[in-house]
Amino acid sequence: MQRWKAIIFNVSILLNCLLLFLLLFESRLTIPSWLQVTGRMHPLILHFPLVLIIVYAFAVIILPPHKTKDEVAYKNAVSLLLLIAAFTAVVTSLMGLFLSREEGYDPEALWWHKWGGVAIALFTLGWYAFHKQVQARKLLTLISSFFALLLIVFTGHIGAGITHGEDFLMAPMMKQQTTAPVLFADAEVYTHMVKPILQAKCISCHSNQKAKGELVMETEELLLKGGKNGKLWDTSAADLGLLLQRLHLSQEDKKHMPPKGKPQLTDDEIAILTYWIKKGSDFRLRVTDLPVGDTLQQIAAKQFSSTGNEVYDFAEADPAVVTKLNSVNRVVSVEAEGSPALAVNFFNRSLFNNGQIKELQKIKKQIVSLDLAKMPVEDADLKLIAEMENLRRLNLSFTNINGSGLGELKKLKFLHSIGLSGTKITAAHLEQLRSFPELKTVYVWNTAIAVNDIERLKQKIKAIDFVTGFKDDTTILKLTTPVLLNEEVFITDASIPLKLKHYIQGSVIRYTTDGTEPDSIHSPVFKGNEQVSSNTMIRAKAYKTGWISSDILDAYFYKSTFTPDTVVYLKPANKKYDDAQGKMLFDRLKAETNFQLGNWVAFRENRMECLFPFSKPVTMQSITLSVLVDVNSYIMPPQQIEVWGGDDAQRLKLLGRMSPEQPGKIMPSFMKGFECKFTAATVKYIKLIATPVGKLPAWHPGKGDKGWIFVDEVLLN
Structure with a gap:
């Protein structure tokens, strides 16, 4: 047994030396595919050393060797346990190192986890080497055991965060930040169904920051305005207009929206947009206003909670009665599938009469929501409403009530919200609400009640929230960012017009072209006749x-x-981000800062070395390399750019060289063009060499590692 222990110990020392050697030259480390498989076994193996270390620590603390019947045998057993722990710890660390060379991990978390694993491997080996001396002293045993457990908890916590997300270990003990789910009865079709689709699938290309087709979709007003191709929808058209036309085009069609490569709309999302437009694209349409069995209502029933988990103790109404009560100006609908609760909505004031409220007596137990807004309801009608014993929500906004019959509603023991906006209600009438058992919210905006009286009511009746709407004459609003209307950013002719716009009337746009921030005094005012004729960075700001x-x-x-005849890659690009067709660098299609979406050519293991041949000589004096800078993802500007040219591809001479400025800290990702200028030369061949950063700087989470170059366009002038 002692011979085998010696062999395992010596192999462990050798593996720890190998681990340190690989870490020393990590930036040059390339993992073959068979070792990648080994690395991916890291999550499987890592539990063995951890369990062995924990078992050993508790064994020597709870049952010291001198307290056992056979001290020699016990010492041999626990020492073997620690030795196996040391061996498996270094094997696990090596596997983890191999796995860490793959992409997709948070660099900072990976750094801490990696060195935590190395510390466990080295500490466990040292612990075994001196285990006899440590066991001889109880204090040393306690300190070493505690330190080992601390290392395991720390490294395991970071590892769990990498695998399962940040704060995975402590998540059950942390207060969760969650938004309240939208109830079916409160859901609006545009706000809660349509708008989330536009924000997730459309805003990235149609915002104030980026307005493709002069279309901005950030507000209701701008949606109605449409873009340069016209309005987004037309309910009189067979295909309902431009928006749905573009959605239904083949993904291969350039006009298909969203563009190919971006997240596409699901069938339910397309159905939501279609039926919302068919119904007149009403921005205030509530789900409960929809007819029973309506497609939008069925989709909403899947998305929204019916009553916030409220359980009703009354039976379902007769479906035949519900159907009969639906009329041209009254909609009675089930709040959600499987619920006995009913919502009643009235519309078209000219068709209303109080007899229609009396007709609801047949289902008075099942009504939990009643919307009478803008109907000619009188205070006398409140006696009938008070018989709807399970009513939760009542909307009497902009009706004819004056508050004299408000006390009748005290009988409604479940009423928790009431709308009284736009009525003749007074502060004295609102005092009666103090005795309403479950009332929580009262809407009183656009009434004659003074602000001071509302504040007094809020102090006296603290259980009720009196909602008055927004009233303010001191807030200063912030202008939105100017909109760039240019769809093309490549200048192939002498110049192109600069197209900037702001949708707030009276605002002034000022801009700069030298990279400085525009100010309200010295920067030129955008007039609309400006031209861009060279590589230019426009910075624009709106003032009013x-x-x-x-x-x-x-x-x-x-x-x-x-534009060269072709591009010849003298050294291959990274396989994941290559240019299979040999056209990407000259396709005049700008990529996006999310490099996972494609249209980027990337280099890391090799420097970028490309040859551009021309069918006949051209006179050239600059080359611009359009690159991505994403410091967190190790994507940096090239360390050096060289341009070579001549008439013979085998005998080229150096035309120009530049060393782009490197970032000095972590920053948001951005795209930038680096222009290498040189004395004008007539050439048939151009060779471009761009060298990636060999070692990331000390401040970077991946310090010492290789950097990437991501290129989307090469511009020859």
């Missing part, structure tokens, strides 16, 4: 008296005079 100035719009324009 009495408003806070907008955020800055950054826009880049690229001059592109020549």
Whole structure:
């Protein structure tokens, strides 16, 4: 047994030396595919050393060797346990190192987890080497055991965060930040069904920051306005207009929206947009206003909670009675599938009469929501409403009531919200609400009640929230960012017009072209006749008296005079981000900062080395390399750019060289063009060399590792 212990111990020392050697040269480490498989076994193996270390620590603390019957045998057993723990710990660390070379991990968390694993491997080996001396002293045993457990908890916590998400270990003990689910009865079709689709699938290309087709979809007003191709929908058209036309095109069609490669709409999402437009694209349409069995209502029933888990103790109404009560100006609908609760909504004031309220007596037990807004309801009608014993929500806004019959509603022991906006209600009448058992919210905006009286009521009746709407004459609003209307950012002719716009009337746009921040005094005012003729960075900002100035719009324009016959990659790009067709660098399609969406050519193991041949000589004096800078993802500007040219591909001479400025800290990702200028030369071949950063700087989470270059366009002028 001693011979085998010696062998395992020596192998453990050798593996720890190998681990340190690989860490020393980690930036040059390339993992073959068979070792990648080994690395992916890291999550499987890591539990063995952890369990062995924990068992050993508790064994020597709870049952010291001198307290056992056979001290020698016990010492041999626990020492073997620690030795196996040391061996499996270093094997696990090596596997983890191999796995860490794959992409997709948070660099900072990975760094801490990696060195935590290395610390466990080295500490466990040292612990075994001196275990006899440590066991001889109880204090040393306690300290070493505690330190080992601390290392395991720390490293395991970081590892769990990498695998399962940040704060995975402590998540059950942390207060969860959750938004309250939207109830079916409170859901609005646009706000809670349509708008989330537009935000998730459309806003990235149609916002104030980026307005493709002059279309901005951030507000209701801008949606109705449409873009340069017209309004988004037309209920008189067979296909319901432009929006749905583009959605139904083949993904291969350039006009299909969203563009190919971006998240597409699901069938339910397309159905929501279709039926909302068919119903007149009403921005205030509530789900409960929809007819029973309506497609939108059925989709909403799957999305929204029916009553916030409220259980009703009354039976379901006769479906035949419910159907009969539905009329041209009254809709009676089930709140959600499987619920006995009913919602009643009235519309079309001219068709209303109080007899229609009396007719609801047949289902008075099942009504939990009654919307009478804008109906000619009188205070006398409140006696009938008070018989709806399970009523939770009542909307009497903009009716004819004056408050004299409000006390009748005290009988409604479940009523928790009432709308009285736009009525002749007075503060004295609202005093009666103090005795309403479950009332929580009262809407009283657009009434004659003074602000002071509302504040007094809020102090006297603290259980009720009196909602008065927004009233303010001191808030200064902030302007939105100017909109860039140019769809093309590549200048192939002499120049292109600069198209900027702001949708707030009276606002002034000021801009710069030298990279500085625009100000309200010295920066030129955008007049609409400006032209862009070369590589230019436009920074624009909106100003208006009495408003806070907008955020800055950054826009880049690229001059592109020549297009080579082809591109020859003298050194291959990364396999995951290569240019299989040999056209990506000259397709005049700008990529996005999310490099996972494609249209990028990337280099890491090799430097970028490309040859651009021309069928006949061209006179050239600059090359611009359009690149992505994403510091968190190790994507940096090239360390050096060289341009070579000549008439013979085998005998080229150096035309120009530049060393782009490198970031000095973690920052948001952005795209930038690096222009290498040189003395004008007539050439048939151009060779471009861009060298990735060999070692990331000390401040970077991946310090010492290799950097990436991501290129989407090369511009020759």
